[in-house]
Amino acid sequence: MTSQRNQTDKLTFVPFTPAELPHLDEIDRSEVIEALYRVERGALVKHDKRVDVPGWLPGDGDHSVGKMRAFAAEHLAAGAEGIMVLAGDKLRGIALVGYRIAPDTAQLALLHVSREARRMGVARELCRRCYDLARARGARQIYVSATPSDSAVGFYQAEGFRPTTPDQALLALEPEDIHMLRPL
Helix, strand or coil, rough: CCCCCCCCCEEEEEEEEEHHHHHHHHHHCCEEHHHEEEEEECEEEEEEEEEEEEEEECCCCCCEHHHHHHHHHHHCCCCCCCCEEEEEEEEEEEEEEEEEECCCEEEEEEEECCHHHHHCHHHHHHHHHHHHHHHHCCCEEEEEEEECCCHHHHHHCCCCCEEEECCCEEECCCCCCCCEEEEE
8 A cells, every 4th residue: 555545534635646546446336326317408307217336346347446447547647637535544535637628628537435435525525626636737617427327416516517518529438427517
């Protein structure tokens, strides 16, 4: 473990580096989704649908920790900046902000908070730190391609994100996601 991983009990926010990629499996991504959103005729429409999302799946396929590690590594290699939150020496959340969309637009490329650390302000603080990083790089707005769950879309709306015309490359990667933009 890196030297940053020596805190006890309290939450500690520190930079996320490629050396931390092996620890992504410490995040419990499981959740119960009660509704999903879709964009219909330009408007967000909520549909009741219960989905039990498991933890990371084995291997390198969709929803696996292997695929998430590769995704994070690719973004870091392309200049993204990362922030993680530790509880003691356990990874409890991560956020990555990238700069590949447009000169004045950053991308919240990744935001995961472990189940036991949700609803404690961790995601909000990770976002705040990403906004600061993006502003420091000259971004005037930040884009997210959000999982269409009620919890994700509701969180981003509370953060000031609003639906936007999708970036076509990101839409091709995640056609069911809700594409949103927030001014910085």
